[in-house]
Amino acid sequence: MSKSQMARAIDDWFVQRKWKVFPFQRAVWRAALAGESGLLHANTGAGKTYAVWLAALLRGALAGKRKASGLRVLWITPMRALAADTQRALEEAKAVLAPGWTVGARTGDTSSSERARQSRAMPSALITTPESLSLLLSHAAAQTQFASLDMIIIDEWHELMGSKRGVQVQLALARLRHWNPQLVVWGLSATMGNLAQAQDVLLGEGKGTLVEGDLKKEIRVDTLIPANVSRFPWGGHLGIAMLQPVINEIEAYNATLVFTNTRSQSELWYQNILEARPDWAGVIALHHGSLDREVREWVENGLKKGELKAVICTASLDLGVDFLPVERVLQIGSAKGIARLLQRAGRSGHAPGRVSRVTLVPTNSLELLEAAGAKHAVAARRIEGRLVPNKPFDVLVQHLVTVALGGGFRSEQLYEEVRSAWSYRALSPEEWQWALDFVARGGQSLIAYPEYQRVIADDEGVNRVPSVALGRRHRMGIGTIVSDSTMQVKYMSGGRIGSVEESFISRLKAGDHFLFGGRILEFVRVHEMTAFVKRATGARGAVTRWQGAKMPMSSELAHAALEELRHAAQSEFRGPEMEAIRPLLEIQQRWSALPTIDTLVVEAMTSREGYHLFMYPFAGRSVHMGLASLFAYRIARVQPITFSIAINDYGFELLAAEPVDWARAFLAASENVTGLEVPLFSTELLLEDVLASLNATQLSQQRFREVARIAGLVFQGYPGQPKSTRQIQASSSLFFEVFRKHDAANLLLTQAQREVMEQELELTRLRDTLIELHGRGVAFREVKRATPFGFALMVERFREKLSTEKLSDRVGRMLRELEKAAVP
Incomplete structure (x- = not known):
C-alpha cells in the first residue's frame, strides 16, 4: 500500500466508525511523514493514540513496509495495564490498515515463552514499560534488535517526566538515538502546565514540534455538599458520613469510578458501600495496585464491558485506560492538585465530544474551600508543571551497568550520549569519572569487594560486565520503582489475593483479622x-496500611483557595461550597482573621497545654513541616526552648511549655529587631538552618535506602527468596555509615540529601514561600480559644498521641466548648 493509498484507507476507516478526523491528528501525520519529532498535547479521550499510531503506519507505507520486518515502532507506557489496553487499540487499526504488521507487548506480565519468541523475531510494534525497555537494552544483541526501529512513542509523558522512571526513559532514548540519529520520537501528554519544558526534556532544547489538540473539552466539577457542615473541622471528620450521598450518586448512573487517594481509604469505602448495599455484590469492585493482577484485569474488563456499576479505586486507574461506559467520577477527599483532578475527571466521557464530570466528596469542612478553589482553577486551566529530576546518580550508575551488559561502551562516547539526556546535560567530567569509578570498583570505600567491581574495561578500552552472575543480579534489580518488601497474600486453600508490605504483616499475630481486597481475612501464618x-x-478488622506520605496541596490549588478566602473576607461567597462553609469562615473572621494572598494570619493562644502559635501560609504540608521546624529552630537559637509541631495543608502549630513573645517574633519577622540571629522569613542560610532544624542525617539515611537499591548496592534477593525489609534496611544503613565516615564525597550521599530537601521538604517551594510571606501583611491575633483553622491543627497533634477512642472523646469535649462559645 502506497502512502496515498494508506491515507485514503485511514479516512475510510474513520468514516466506517463514524469518527471525525481532527485537525491535530492530521498535523501529527504531516509532521511525522516529514521526519519530525514532537509532543502531542490533547485532552484525555481526544484521539491521541490513533494520531501517533496511524502516523507510524503512514511512515511504514512511505518506506514501502507492507510487511514490516523487524521492530519498527516502540511504544513506551508507564503502566502494564495501559500496555494491554494499548495493544487492543493498535491491533484494531492495523488489522485493517496494515495486516502484515504484528503487535506485541513486553512487560513484567509477559510470559517467558513470549519473551523467547520476541528474542527470535521482534514484532513490528512493541509496547513496553521503562523497566522492560532497559532490560532489552541490557542484552548483547540489543543493537541488532533495534536496528530497524523507525519511531518511538512515549505515552503519558506528563506522568513519566517528573520521576526517575522518566530519567530512565531519557537515557534509553539517548542510547537508541545514538544507534539511529534519524529516529522519530513523539510524546503524548495531557494535563500539563510546563509544556515547553516537557518538549525540551523529551526531544532536546528547541527541537521538535508541539501539536495541541482541541483543549476546549467540557469538564464539569461539582461538589457533594454535606447536610451538616461543621464549623470546627478536623481531618476525616466527615468521611463515611458522606456514605449515603455517595451511594445515591452511584445509584443514579450506569458506571461510576470512585477515586480515593490511598489504598487503605479505598478498602474502607468499598467495605462500607457493600455493607450498606449488599445487593450490589458482584456489580461493584475494588481496584488498587496491591491486588493480584488477575483481580485487576477482571475489574478492568468488567468496566469496559459495562458489567460493573462502580469501581472504588486509587491512582491505579488514573491513566489512559479507555473505559467508555464510565459516566461519572467521584473524588473522595481533595485531589490536592489540579492536574490530578483533571486526569481523573477525564476517566468519564472518555471520547471526543463527550463531557467529563467529576464530583468532589469532602472528608472535612475545609475541603469545601479546596473544592471551591479547584473549580475556578479548572475553569481557568491553571495546571501544575512537573519538576524534572536533576542528575540522579543512582539512575546513571544503573544505566552504566545496563549499557556495559548490552554490548559494552567506550567512556568518551557514552559520556556525550548521556549528556544528550536532559537531566544530565550539565554532568561534569568529574561527576562522570566518579560514576565510572563507582561501577568499576565501588568508589573509595568498596574497592576490596569483588561484587562491586561491576564494570571492567577490556584491552580495547570497552567497558563490560565481567561475569554472568553479576549480569543476572543486575537485571533482576533494573528499574527505579522502590517500595518496602512485600508479601504475597494467599488463602490456605491456594487462591492469591495480592501483596501487602512486610511491615504490616509483621505486626499481626495468628487469629488477627484485617481488611484486604474488600474482605475481612484472618491471619494464619507466614x-x-x-x-x-x-x-x-467477624465484620470488622484492622485496615491494611501501606507506606506512603500524604500528598501535599499544590501551589496552584493553594493559591486558588486563598483567592476564595480573599473574596470571603469581603463578604463575597462564590458558589455553593463557599456558602456551605460561610458559618465556619465567619467565626474564623470574628475570632481572628481570614488568611488571603495578601495577608498572613498568625494566632497566639495560651491554654493548659502551654503556649500555642498557629500560622496559615497555605503552602502544603511538606512546606509547612520545613517552615515549622525552621521557625522553631531560629527562635530556639535565642531562647532555648522545645516545641511540639503539628501540620496540615493550611498551616502549622508550634506549642511550647514556656512563654514565648510571639508578637515580637512575627510582627517584626521581616526585620532583625527581635534579637534573632536570622529573621524568621529570611532566606539567608536557609539550607543550613533547615538541615540543622531537622534530623537531616536520619532523613537522608531513609532516602538513601531508595538510592542504594536503584544504584545496585543493595540486592533484594532472588525470585522466591526475597530479602526481608529488615535485611535491606540494615544493608543500606551500613553503606550509608561507611560512605559517611570514609567516603564523604560520595555523590549518592549528596543525592540522598538533595532529594530530602527537594522532594520531602520541597526546599525550592519553601524558599519561594518565605519570599511570598515576607511580602504579605501580618495579621497577628491573640485569641482566647482555638479558631476553626487552629482547631484542625490541634486535632492533628492529638491524633499522633491518642488512640481512636480517646481522640474521639477529646475532640467531642472541645467541640462542645467551642460551639457553646460560638453562639452569638
Whole structure:
C-alpha cells in the first residue's frame, strides 16, 4: 500500500466508525511523514493514540513496509495495564490498515515463552514499560534488535517526566538515538502546565514540534455538599458520613469510578458501600495496585464491558485506560492538585465530544474551600508543571551497568550520549569519572569487594560486565520503582489475593483479622515470604496500611483557595461550597482573621497545654513541616526552648511549655529587631538552618535506602527468596555509615540529601514561600480559644498521641466548648 493509498484507507476507516478526523491528528501525520519529532498535547479521550499510531503506519507505507520486518515502532507506557489496553487499540487499526504488521507487548506480565519468541523475531510494534525497555537494552544483541526501529512513542509523558522512571526513559532514548540519529520520537501528554519544558526534556532544547489538540473539552466539577457542615473541622471528620450521598450518586448512573487517594481509604469505602448495599455484590469492585493482577484485569474488563456499576479505586486507574461506559467520577477527599483532578475527571466521557464530570466528596469542612478553589482553577486551566529530576546518580550508575551488559561502551562516547539526556546535560567530567569509578570498583570505600567491581574495561578500552552472575543480579534489580518488601497474600486453600508490605504483616499475630481486597481475612501464618489467610467470620478488622506520605496541596490549588478566602473576607461567597462553609469562615473572621494572598494570619493562644502559635501560609504540608521546624529552630537559637509541631495543608502549630513573645517574633519577622540571629522569613542560610532544624542525617539515611537499591548496592534477593525489609534496611544503613565516615564525597550521599530537601521538604517551594510571606501583611491575633483553622491543627497533634477512642472523646469535649462559645 502506497502512502496515498494508506491515507485514503485511514479516512475510510474513520468514516466506517463514524469518527471525525481532527485537525491535530492530521498535523501529527504531516509532521511525522516529514521526519519530525514532537509532543502531542490533547485532552484525555481526544484521539491521541490513533494520531501517533496511524502516523507510524503512514511512515511504514512511505518506506514501502507492507510487511514490516523487524521492530519498527516502540511504544513506551508507564503502566502494564495501559500496555494491554494499548495493544487492543493498535491491533484494531492495523488489522485493517496494515495486516502484515504484528503487535506485541513486553512487560513484567509477559510470559517467558513470549519473551523467547520476541528474542527470535521482534514484532513490528512493541509496547513496553521503562523497566522492560532497559532490560532489552541490557542484552548483547540489543543493537541488532533495534536496528530497524523507525519511531518511538512515549505515552503519558506528563506522568513519566517528573520521576526517575522518566530519567530512565531519557537515557534509553539517548542510547537508541545514538544507534539511529534519524529516529522519530513523539510524546503524548495531557494535563500539563510546563509544556515547553516537557518538549525540551523529551526531544532536546528547541527541537521538535508541539501539536495541541482541541483543549476546549467540557469538564464539569461539582461538589457533594454535606447536610451538616461543621464549623470546627478536623481531618476525616466527615468521611463515611458522606456514605449515603455517595451511594445515591452511584445509584443514579450506569458506571461510576470512585477515586480515593490511598489504598487503605479505598478498602474502607468499598467495605462500607457493600455493607450498606449488599445487593450490589458482584456489580461493584475494588481496584488498587496491591491486588493480584488477575483481580485487576477482571475489574478492568468488567468496566469496559459495562458489567460493573462502580469501581472504588486509587491512582491505579488514573491513566489512559479507555473505559467508555464510565459516566461519572467521584473524588473522595481533595485531589490536592489540579492536574490530578483533571486526569481523573477525564476517566468519564472518555471520547471526543463527550463531557467529563467529576464530583468532589469532602472528608472535612475545609475541603469545601479546596473544592471551591479547584473549580475556578479548572475553569481557568491553571495546571501544575512537573519538576524534572536533576542528575540522579543512582539512575546513571544503573544505566552504566545496563549499557556495559548490552554490548559494552567506550567512556568518551557514552559520556556525550548521556549528556544528550536532559537531566544530565550539565554532568561534569568529574561527576562522570566518579560514576565510572563507582561501577568499576565501588568508589573509595568498596574497592576490596569483588561484587562491586561491576564494570571492567577490556584491552580495547570497552567497558563490560565481567561475569554472568553479576549480569543476572543486575537485571533482576533494573528499574527505579522502590517500595518496602512485600508479601504475597494467599488463602490456605491456594487462591492469591495480592501483596501487602512486610511491615504490616509483621505486626499481626495468628487469629488477627484485617481488611484486604474488600474482605475481612484472618491471619494464619507466614511461610516463605507468603502470608496465609482464611476468610474471617467477624465484620470488622484492622485496615491494611501501606507506606506512603500524604500528598501535599499544590501551589496552584493553594493559591486558588486563598483567592476564595480573599473574596470571603469581603463578604463575597462564590458558589455553593463557599456558602456551605460561610458559618465556619465567619467565626474564623470574628475570632481572628481570614488568611488571603495578601495577608498572613498568625494566632497566639495560651491554654493548659502551654503556649500555642498557629500560622496559615497555605503552602502544603511538606512546606509547612520545613517552615515549622525552621521557625522553631531560629527562635530556639535565642531562647532555648522545645516545641511540639503539628501540620496540615493550611498551616502549622508550634506549642511550647514556656512563654514565648510571639508578637515580637512575627510582627517584626521581616526585620532583625527581635534579637534573632536570622529573621524568621529570611532566606539567608536557609539550607543550613533547615538541615540543622531537622534530623537531616536520619532523613537522608531513609532516602538513601531508595538510592542504594536503584544504584545496585543493595540486592533484594532472588525470585522466591526475597530479602526481608529488615535485611535491606540494615544493608543500606551500613553503606550509608561507611560512605559517611570514609567516603564523604560520595555523590549518592549528596543525592540522598538533595532529594530530602527537594522532594520531602520541597526546599525550592519553601524558599519561594518565605519570599511570598515576607511580602504579605501580618495579621497577628491573640485569641482566647482555638479558631476553626487552629482547631484542625490541634486535632492533628492529638491524633499522633491518642488512640481512636480517646481522640474521639477529646475532640467531642472541645467541640462542645467551642460551639457553646460560638453562639452569638
